[in-house]
Structures are given as C-alpha cells and as structure tokens.
Amino acid sequence: xxxxxxxxxxxxxxxxxxxxxxxxxxxxxxxxxxxxxxxxxxxxxxxxxxxxxxxxxxxxxxxxxxxxxxxxxxxxxxxxxxxxxxxxxxxxxxxxxxxxxxxxxxxxxxxxxxxxxxxxxxxxxxxxxxxxxxxxxxxxxxxxxxxxxxxxxxxxxxxxxxxxxxxxxxxxxxxxxxxxxxxxxxxxxxxxxxxxxxxxxxxxxxxxxxxxxxxxxxxxxxxxxxxxxxxxxxx
Numbered sequence: 001x002x003x004x005x006x007x008x009x010x011x012x013x014x015x016x017x018x019x020x021x022x023x024x025x026x027x028x029x030x031x032x033x034x035x036x037x038x039x040x041x042x043x044x045x046x047x048x049x050x051x052x053x054x055x056x057x058x059x060x061x062x063x064x065x066x067x068x069x070x071x072x073x074x075x076x077x078x079x080x081x082x083x084x085x086x087x088x089x090x091x092x093x094x095x096x097x098x099x100x101x102x103x104x105x106x107x108x109x110x111x112x113x114x115x116x117x118x119x120x121x122x123x124x125x126x127x128x129x130x131x132x133x134x135x136x137x138x139x140x141x142x143x144x145x146x147x148x149x150x151x152x153x154x155x156x157x158x159x160x161x162x163x164x165x166x167x168x169x170x171x172x173x174x175x176x177x178x179x180x181x182x183x184x185x186x187x188x189x190x191x192x193x194x195x196x197x198x199x200x201x202x203x204x205x206x207x208x209x210x211x212x213x214x215x216x217x218x219x220x221x222x223x224x225x226x227x228x229x230x231x232x233x234x235x
C-alpha cells in the first residue's frame with residue numbers, strides 16, 4: 001500500500017519521475033542530433049579538408065574524447081553564462097545572465113558526442129568502395145547529387161550501429177547535466193529519495209525507467225538497421 005501511495009497516490013512521485021524520464025529522452029535526442037551535425041562537419045574536414053582543416057578536426061576530436069565530460073559541461077555553463085553577462089553589460093544590463101540549463105546540456109552533450117560521431121561517419125565513409133565514387137563522377141554527378149544519391153544513404157547505413165553505441169553514451173552522460181540544475185531522471189530520483197527517505201525504491205525506479213528507455217531505443221535502432229538493409233536483400 002505504501003509503495004502504491006509513493007508512486008501512484010495523489011501526491012505520488014510517479015508523474016514527476018515520468019516527466020523527468022521524458023526530459024532525459026528530449027535532452028539525449030537533442031544532443032544526438034546536434035552531435036550528428038557537428039560530427040558530420042568534423043568528418044568532412046578530416047576526409048576532404050586541407051591540412052589546416054584536417055589538423056584542427058583531429059585536435060578537436062582528440063581533445064573532446066580525452067577530457068572528462070563533466071568538465072565540458074562546466075565550461076559550457078560557466079563560459080556561456082559569462083559571455084552572455086558580458087553582452088548584457090555592454091547593452092546596459094548590469095545583472096548576471098545564466099545560460100539556460102537545457103540548452104547548456106544539449107550543447108555539451110552534442111559537442112562531446114560529435115567527437116565520437118565524427119569517427120563513426122569517417123569509418124562509414126571509408127567502407128564505401130572508391131569505384132562507386134569514380135563511377136558517379138564519370139556519370140556526370142556533381143558533388144551535391146553524388147552526396148545525396150551515393151554517399152549519404154551508404155554512410156548512414158554503415159554508421160547506424162556506431163550511432164547506436166553513441167546514443168547509449170549520450171543517454172548515460174545525460175545524468176551529468178543534473179550538476180547544473182536540470183531535473184532529469186537521476187536528479188528526480190535523488191530528490192524523491194531524499195524527500196521520502198526511500199533511496200532504494202527511487203533508485204530502483206530510475207533503473208527500470210533507464211532500462212525501458214534503453215530497450216525501446218535499441219529496438220528503434222535495430223528497426224532502422226533492418227530498414228536500411230532492405231534494398232540490398234535479394235528476392
């Protein structure tokens with residue numbers, strides 16, 4: 001009975017935990033999308049860029065994969081807030097302007113995941129036979145048409161398994177965003193555990209919700225992989 005009241009009663013924690021789980025999903029999906037865009041740019045710089053672009057992309061991916069993710073979150077939050085405060089002061093506003101915590105989390109997760117997704121995209125591009133690219137050029141395809149019809153579909157297909165791994169990484173790192181005040185799933189479980197003095201119940205509930213998110217997202221990635229392989233199946 002107490003368990004029912006804790007989670008499903010009039011003042012239960014079921015709805016706040018569910019909302020926090022949705023916040024975790026929204027944060028992780030946004031970070032994955034931002035990371036995909038930045039990762040594609042980094043991969044392009046490493047594949048087709050000049051010496052300076054390749055060196056800069058190498059340095060960025062190496063540094064981002066080597067520093068703690070928590071440090072990146074702090075740098076984005078305090079650095080972004082400092083820049084906003086400078087701009088506000090220049091415009092005549094004297095107070096402190098903080099960067100929105102959700103935006104900070106998305107940018108931090110996106111930048112960190114971009115370093116990993118760049119490697120995923122670069123590896124997927126290298127799998128494509130060079131003969132296909134030469135044939136596309138011989139057929140008169142321009143760079144954009146070749147990218148749309150030849151490169152993008154195959155890079156996406158080969159990159160899907162790696163992106164699934166990056167998604168798991170982002171999902172786990174989303175719990176770190178609670179340090180700057182965002183109430184995601186783990187933070188909501190901490191608040192509930194502290195308020196009710198039932199830490200085992202609330203952390204177990206968080207575990208089940210994380211497991212549900214991981215299982216559903218894993219099914220979605222497997223479905224996408226099967227769909228991407230459909231044109232290559234015989235019969």
